[in-house]
Amino acid sequence: MWSAMQEAEIGWPQRGDDRNVNELERYGAELTGLEACLFVFTASIANLLALMVATSRGDQVILDADSHQVWIEGWNLAYICGVYPRLIKSERGLMPLDEVRAALDGWRGPAHPRTSLIALESPHNDHGGTIVPVDHIEALTELAHAYGCHVHMDGARIHNAAVATGVPVRQFTESLDTVTISLNKGLGAPVGALLCGSAAHIAMARERGLRWLGASGMHRGGLFAAAGLYALEHMVDRLADDHLRARKIADGIRDLPGINVNHPETNQVKVSTEPSGRLAEDFVSALAVKAVLVTLREPYVFKMMAHHEIDDEAVELAVKEARTVVCELGSSQ
Numbered sequence: 001m002w003s004a005m006q007e008a009e010i011g012w013p014q015r016g017d018d019r020n021v022n023e024l025e026r027y028g029a030e031l032t033g034l035e036a037c038l039f040v041f042t043a044s045i046a047n048l049l050a051l052m053v054a055t056s057r058g059d060q061v062i063l064d065a066d067s068h069q070v071w072i073e074g075w076n077l078a079y080i081c082g083v084y085p086r087l088i089k090s091e092r093g094l095m096p097l098d099e100v101r102a103a104l105d106g107w108r109g110p111a112h113p114r115t116s117l118i119a120l121e122s123p124h125n126d127h128g129g130t131i132v133p134v135d136h137i138e139a140l141t142e143l144a145h146a147y148g149c150h151v152h153m154d155g156a157r158i159h160n161a162a163v164a165t166g167v168p169v170r171q172f173t174e175s176l177d178t179v180t181i182s183l184n185k186g187l188g189a190p191v192g193a194l195l196c197g198s199a200a201h202i203a204m205a206r207e208r209g210l211r212w213l214g215a216s217g218m219h220r221g222g223l224f225a226a227a228g229l230y231a232l233e234h235m236v237d238r239l240a241d242d243h244l245r246a247r248k249i250a251d252g253i254r255d256l257p258g259i260n261v262n263h264p265e266t267n268q269v270k271v272s273t274e275p276s277g278r279l280a281e282d283f284v285s286a287l288a289v290k291a292v293l294v295t296l297r298e299p300y301v302f303k304m305m306a307h308h309e310i311d312d313e314a315v316e317l318a319v320k321e322a323r324t325v326v327c328e329l330g331s332s333q
């Protein structure tokens with residue numbers, strides 16, 4: 001990837017003459033079965049642009065209550081887009097369709113807010129990398145479109161879903177209006193994300209949205225596009241190793257007292273420390289001392305992620321140290 005970046009021929013992306021940026025955007029559109037694609041620096045920017053191009057101030061937007069877009073992106077949807085978030089709790093990333101329909105229905109007549117966008121997330125970060133199946137995505141888009149409403153998916157890790165299920169990315173995405181795909185995370189590019197959607201949406205995001213965000217001047221963007229292309233061409237198939245390693249970590253600690261561990265669908269091990277009565281931060285700090293870096297997610301939840309920098313040796317170490325820490329802390333109350 002580093003060599004691809006060093007060898008990248010540099011053009012001017014804003015003028016449309018950077019070969020790697022153009023190639024990456026062509027690749028993104030083809031991959032998702034959508035008309036067009038825009039290369040941006042982060043998945044958060046792509047998610048925000050999707051909102052900016054499909055909504056107007058005062059609109060209602062229906063979002064998964066535990067989504068990255070709501071909780072980790074700093075409520076930028078309220079600050080920047082001025083939309084009203086209607087949050088719906090999902091089961092493993094699937095928002096109940098009857099609740100979505102109820103939120104769309106205008107039972108207050110003209111006083112009911114206009115709903116312009118529904119946003120889902122898959123794989124779902126907070127639920128531990130769970131995958132929303134294609135039939136649910138299609139049912140949701142069919143419902144939304146009947147109400148003249150767009151559907152955006154934060155598919156930052158959609159390649160994990162494709163590799164885990166054997167279903168091509170395109171099947172997950174082609175019924176959507178817009179989708180975000182990250183090039184870093186498991187794919188390992190230094191930065192970069194794709195926003196894919198209709199030609200009109202992507203033109204609006206490119207020509208207006210990026211400027212409004214002060215993010216249109218992607219000078220030397222070709223360096224990062226070269227990394228992104230390398231990631232898409234060389235780093236996707238190996239995601240299966242991450243999934244296997246996540247399952248090994250989960251299975252290696254599942255029997256311990258004081259914790260509940262998920263059955264990873266992709267690369268994320270989600271550990272609840274609630275049965276022990278101890279806060280997850282106690283486990284996170286004790287593991288850090290043993291060089292096992294895990295993420296605190298909720299007061300009683302931490303996560304362990306398998307990715308391209310975690311090999312079999314690291315998995316063994318993680319399991320060994322996690323067993324020690326959980327045995328020490330998990331049963332001590």
Ligand SMILES: Cc1ncc(COP(=O)(O)O)c(C=O)c1O
Nearest residue numbers: 042043044045068125154156193
């Ligand atoms: C589901 C999801 N969406 C979006 C993002 C944001 O990615 P970025 O750091 O590129 O803005 C993340 C980051 O972890 C994520 O997990």
